[in-house]
Amino acid sequence: MATSKVKLSRWFLAVVAVVLSQVFTVTCLSEAELLIQFKGTLENNGGLSNWDTKTPPCNGDKENWVGVLCDKGNVWGLKLENMGLKGSINVAALSQLQDLRTISLMNNDFTGSLPQVNKLGALKSLYLSHNKFSGEIPSSTFEGMLSIKKIHLADNQFSGSIPASLAGLPKLMELMLDKNQFSGQIPDFKQDRLNSINLSNNHLEGPIPASLSKVNKNSFAGNEGLCGGPLEKCPEPEKSEPKLSVGTIVIVVIAVVIAVGAIIAVVVILRRRKTAPQQEAMLGGSAVIQHGHNGAPAGDLDKLERGMSPDRGSEGKKGDQNIKLSFLRDDVGKFDMTDLLKASAEVLGSGTFGSTYKAALSTGPVTVVKRYRHMNNVNKEEFHEHMRRLGRLNHPNVLPIVAFYYRKEEKLIVSSYVHNVSLAVHLHGNKSRGQPSPDWPTRLKIIKGVSRGLLYLYNSLPSLVAPHGHLKSSNVILNESNEPMLTDYGLLPVVNLEQAQEQMIAYKSPEFKQHGRITKKTDVWSLGVLILEILTGKFPSNFLQQGKGSDGDLATWVQSIVKDEWTADVFDRDMTGTNHCEGEIMKLLKIALDLCEPEIDKRWDIKEAVDRIEEIKERDDGGGDDYFSSYTSETDMRSSRGLSEDFINVPMNG
CATH class of the missing domain: 3.30.200.20 (Phosphorylase Kinase; domain 1)
Incomplete structure (x- = not known):
């Protein structure tokens, strides 16, 4: 009997040892190993080729792996956007990343139901917009996510009711569910921190909760069945009420007239009180x-x-x-x-x-x-x-x-x-300042400096889709030696999305206009437009328009000039120092047009763009006359001497 107990005890201890060893093995996986497990369930993951256990994901605050966000040597975020990723999301592996706080898989090709995101209890931000997720989201999906602040699920194919568990997230600040197929009524969101919500373009119906009555009505657009709040009042249920007498109607009309008059008087008084402060504010106070x-x-x-x-x-x-x-x-x-x-x-x-x-x-x-x-x-x-x-x-x-x-x-x-002004002032405001416009060597120097700075941003901020995001002439400052310095860079992640889409240059690109997204080549397009502005002296007027870019942009205008018949009218007439440089200037103009290519697949990446720009010289080497052969026939090309005369005599920008 004692022997049996000893054997049983040994067997029990052996089982416990095996279980503990398995648990220990799982919990001791490194961040690199866990991320490799996560990568293994993804399809079309060629963009993650540098994910290799030979190199740790993080080196202090610097990322060694593409798409990984680091803090003090630990992975705190994943930003894998615009990579064409498919397959399944290994939530089990991600849940073991103890410092993981943000995940963005936007603009990919994920399908199927929403993963079990509530296993990521410490997550603060979840961005899954612009994919192909579908089906109903269970009501309890987000229970236990007490730290989550931002949830973006827009532009998918989700259906059914909005999960009630969303209304119970205490720290929720942003909720984007637009462009789906959600139906039914809106839950009662009572979170005090919820300051940005978009439920537009779904199939929602019924009254909007009072807690959302002050939200912009655009957040509910495209839901024909919604009413109340910022939208039209919900219809009153029909009641069989007795008709009012003529005397009652007269009394009601008089009361309404008196009330309207009182309101008008209050408005007039308030406007008079505000006039003086407003005038002072207009003058600077x-x-x-x-x-x-x-x-x-x-x-x-x-x-x-x-x-x-x-x-x-x-x-x-x-x-x-x-x-x-x-x-x-x-x-x-x-x-x-x-x-x-x-x-x-x-x-x-x-x-x-x-x-x-x-x-x-x-x-x-x-x-x-x-x-x-x-x-x-x-x-x-x-x-x-x-x-x-x-x-x-x-x-x-x-x-x-x-x-x-x-x-x-x-x-x-x-x-x-920096003891100089912006490039925009040098290009468009020097006349009013009594200053000469930059000559050709200076403009070439500026273009090369801008392209080098942009390439550095790409290499240093690999997780950002558009590392600059707001590249324009007013965000290029020149120092005493006319060396350009980029400003207002890297702000896309921290600017409110609505204002970013209205104002920032990246969102005026052809890809955002056509497909509603920006890409790794969007800043390349901005660089092309900037080069055209520097060469032509024309300000990109479509940049002044809010929202998506205009069809009549600078690249379209230049294309129309060089496609029909080559003319020096396209260049800035105030640009001096162009003798014996026409061929190189033509090359640079052609490069700018290639960078502005509307089709993403045909547009160069930043490395090729910078390499081509670096090849441009201040003076011709005799090989530039045929560079525009794709736009004009050989008989239409002017001689070098004729082009020189055009640069001096022909009115440009006309």
Whole structure:
């Protein structure tokens, strides 16, 4: 009997040892091994060719593997967009990545039902829009995801009711379910943090919950059965009520007239009260510190010091008074908001995303402070991490970010001041400033510098679809030697999607206009347009239009000129220094048109684009006359001498 008990005990211990060894094996898998497991269930995964266990996914905060986001040597995010990925998503492998907080698989070809995302309990952001997921999502799918803040499932084929568990997520801030086939009524979303929701273009019906009554009506467009809230009132149920008497009707009409008159009187009084403040605001207000001929709205920065949003009024607390800037570089002297307020200030400009100030510190360098709006959908942790990534960039053609400040309603980004103006001013404003326009050698130098800086952004920010995202002449600053420096780069992940699609250059590309998405070649298109602007001196007027780009863009205009008959009218008449350079200028123009190719498959990638640009020389080598043979016949080409005369005599930009 004792022997049997001993054998049983040994057998039990052996079983326990096997089970523990299996558990230990699973839990001890490295991040690299787990990601390889995840990759193994994906189809068409050639874009992940550098995922190899020989190299760790992360090296500190730097990513060794494409699409991996790193923080202190750990994988905190996956951004695998626009890669044509298919197959199944191995949630079991991802659930063992302890630091994983964000996943983006947007713009791929995944099909089938939604994965069991609630196994990723610590996830904060889930982006699965623009795929082919389908079927109903069970009501309890999102239960237990207490940390999730952003869920994007737009442009799929989901059907059935909106999962009720979404309404129970306490930290939910963004919910994008548009362009699906959801039906039934909208759950009652009562989350205080939910500030961005889109349920448009589904089959929803019934009254909109009171909790969503203040949401923009565009978020419910394309659902014919919805009513209430920002839409038309829901119809009252029919009742058989007795008819009103004539006397009652007269009394009601009189009461309505009196009420309308009272409302009109209140409106008139309020407008009169607001007239004076509005006029003062249009003139810049009285709180302006004058420095020479320029001034800075000191009231805005003063409100920031007191913990208030300049656009929202008093929101801060007494504890917010000491505003601390987060510095990204060790090679600059530290300062705080108090130093900025004491600095002599000058307004450099006011654009779509905020105002820009030049601040000359009394005991430090001259800095540029830019206030950004439309970034309130990104949380503090994500914003800090993204700014740290941008702060590590170091290239002579990329303006470094010195410091930043996070506040929910707006952000401050501080950079060094460059003692020159933007490329846009040199191209389009020099006449009014009494300055000559850049000559051909200078323009070529600028183009090469911009392309090198853009290539560096591609190599340093591989997880971003459009590493710059907002490339235009006003975001290229020239230093004293006319060396270009890129600004406003890498902001796509932190700008609110709605404002980004309305204003940023990447969203004016042909691919977004045609297919509603941007790609790895979108910045290449922006570079092509910028080169055309530099060569022609014409501003891309379609950039001024909100939303999707216009058909009548700069590339289309240049194409129409060179396709019908080659003429020097296409070039900027103020561009000097063109003698014996016509062939090289023609080559560069052809390169720009190739970069603007509407079809993505035909457009060069950034590496080939930069290689071709680097081949351009300041002077002809005798081989440039046939470069435009694909556009004109040999008999239509002008001689080198004739082209030189055109550059001097023919009115251009006419």
